[in-house]
Amino acid sequence: MQTVEKQRGIGKYLIVYLCMLVISAIEVAIAYRHIDGVQMVAQMMALVILSAGLGIMFFMNLAMEKRSMIIAAAIFALFVLGTINYGWTDSFRLVSGAPFSTYH
Amino acid sequence: MSQADLTMGHHVPEMEPSPFAIPAKKLAMWLFIISDVMTFAACMIAYGFLRNFTSDWPRPFHSSTVVSVMVMTFILVSSSLTMVLAIRAAKSDDRAGAFRWTLITMGAGVIFVILHLREWQGMIDKGVRMNANPWGSSLFGALYFSVTGLELLHVVAGLIALLIVGLGYRSRRYSSTDLENCNLFWQFINVVWMFVVPFVYLLNVAN
Numbered sequence: 641m642q643t644v645e646k647q648r649g650i651g652k653y654l655i656v657y658l659c660m661l662v663i664s665a666i667e668v669a670i671a672y673r674h675i676d677g678v679q680m681v682a683q684m685m686a687l688v689i690l691s692a693g694l695g696i697m698f699f700m701n702l703a704m705e706k707r708s709m710i711i712a713a714a715i716f717a718l719f720v721l722g723t724i725n726y727g728w729t730d731s732f733r734l735v736s737g738a739p740f741s742t743y744h
Numbered sequence: 745m746s747q748a749d750l751t752m753g754h755h756v757p758e759m760e761p762s763p764f765a766i767p768a769k770k771l772a773m774w775l776f777i778i779s780d781v782m783t784f785a786a787c788m789i790a791y792g793f794l795r796n797f798t799s800d801w802p803r804p805f806h807s808s809t810v811v812s813v814m815v816m817t818f819i820l821v822s823s824s825l826t827m828v829l830a831i832r833a834a835k836s837d838d839r840a841g842a843f844r845w846t847l848i849t850m851g852a853g854v855i856f857v858i859l860h861l862r863e864w865q866g867m868i869d870k871g872v873r874m875n876a877n878p879w880g881s882s883l884f885g886a887l888y889f890s891v892t893g894l895e896l897l898h899v900v901a902g903l904i905a906l907l908i909v910g911l912g913y914r915s916r917r918y919s920s921t922d923l924e925n926c927n928l929f930w931q932f933i934n935v936v937w938m939f940v941v942p943f944v945y946l947l948n949v950a951n
Contacts, residue, residue, distance in 0.1 A: 650829065653828050657822070657825045660821050660824075660938075661817075661818065664814065664817050664938075664941070667942050668814060670946075671810070672949065677947075684942040688939055688942055691938045692935045692939065695824065695931055695934055695935045695938065699824050699827075699927075699931045700927075700931045700935075706766075708764055709766070716778060716781075720781055720782070720785045723785060724785055724789055
């Protein structure tokens with residue numbers, strides 16, 4: 641039999657929703673700034689991680705789960721972000737020549 | 745007394761506690777999301793790799809595209825909120841309310857799909873194909889359609905899941921946990937879109 645839960649207000653969800661929209665607007669503003677590509681990617685990445693983190697913690701209710709699950713999700717997320725950021729920077733290595741590369 | 749009871753000698757097998765103390769279905773959905781995240785991560789790695797590696801990568805998106813993408817983002821983020829409200833209603837055993845919010849979420853999803861296809865049509869009209877485009881490297885079209893297409897496929901799958909589970913929840917065939925699992929998948933789609941927008945669209949805004 642399902643337990644009926646008394647629900648709190650939706651204020652928390654509205655705040656997260658507005659934050660995600662504001663973050664998207666900031667990303668658009670950054671896109672139109674004339675800054676270095678690396679800087680732009682770094683700023684976008686920081687905002688994206690913040691936005692995604694809000695969505696995962698509050699809209700996916702991960703913040704309400706057991707701490708062990710939050711830690712497992714955090715480790716996995718760090719692994720994924722690490723591989724993404726390694727993959728992108730690795731492309732520069734190929735362009736400029738890997739160590740012991742035969743191409744110069 | 746069942747045959748199983750006789751066989752076990754009246755010992756009732758103890759079930760191990762569920763990892764993270766969540767229902768098995770929910771854990772399965774989280775594991776599926778993790779595997780899907782790896783798929784998208786691989787796509788994003790390939791995209792970033794090839795974008796950096798290609799000297800003539802085009803930056804074709806003008807303000808009209810940016811406005812369209814922002815509208816799509818607004819719709820998808822709003823649908824995330826409405827889905828959360830659906831779960832909130834479901835946890836209060838308000839089946840009618842939960843189904844109503846689920847329908848609104850689905851409506852927003854359908855609008856997102858239409859706008860997305862409209863965006864694709866615009867690109868196709870400009871001459872962008874999987875293997876060619878009028879501006880630069882042919883890889884642009886392949887990566888653009890692949891990454892956004894994978895996202896679109898997930899949105900469509902999410903809409904189908906929401907319809908089936910929403911109707912099932914309203915007819916009491918499914919529980920609020922099942923609707924909550926759909927919510928997890930829907931929120932995951934939104935999180936992926938948060939990554940797709942800046943790296944596929946905003947970083948390729950025309951100078």
